[in-house]
Amino acid sequence: MEETILVGDDLMMGPPSPLIPPEIASHVLEGVDLCDGILKNLFLCLQINDIEPFCQDEIALYRQCAEKRDKELRQRLQDSECKLGLSMPIDDAKERAAQLESEVTSLERRLILASGIEGMEGFRQRWSLHGRLTDTK
Incomplete structure (x- = not known):
């Protein structure tokens, strides 16, 4: 069985993180895990080891967290846009x-x-x- 080695470009699978309009950002981002702790660990691992193959766990964890976060943000963004549209003149x-x-x-x-x-x-x-x-x- 071949072993797959993840690199930073593997984080660019699927669509990028959504851009949140400032007028609804506070509502959309409230309570969402932004994965910043995992990202700090990834950067620390890359700083210590200097190359990606030694940071496989960190890359995989960040990728999973980011996919979950982005899915939740997209749903909240869509819900917030609908609520905003309904409450506007x-x-x-x-x-x-x-x-x-x-x-x-x-x-x-x-x-x-x-x-x-x-x-x-x-x-x-x-x-x-x-x-x-x-x-x-």
Whole structure:
């Protein structure tokens, strides 16, 4: 059986962490495990050992924690956007919907431009933009 060695790029599987709008951030982030303790341990391990193969447990733990955190944040974000939309005056809600549609269009255009960038930098840009686009829709 082959052993898989995790590296930092393995943390870039699935969509990136969602961006939380400032107007609902306090409500969305309340009580969520931000995985900062595990991330500190990962950075400490990398600082001590200097290479990723010696930090397999830390990478795996952070990846699991981040996936759970992001799933919870996405659900809370969606719920908060719905509550915010229902509590706003209709004109404000329409304006917010138009703003989000405009942001989606902008992200789609940036994703098309990023598709022409090769290598790791192109991958990182496409990965980030695709996640933001998915969360904004």
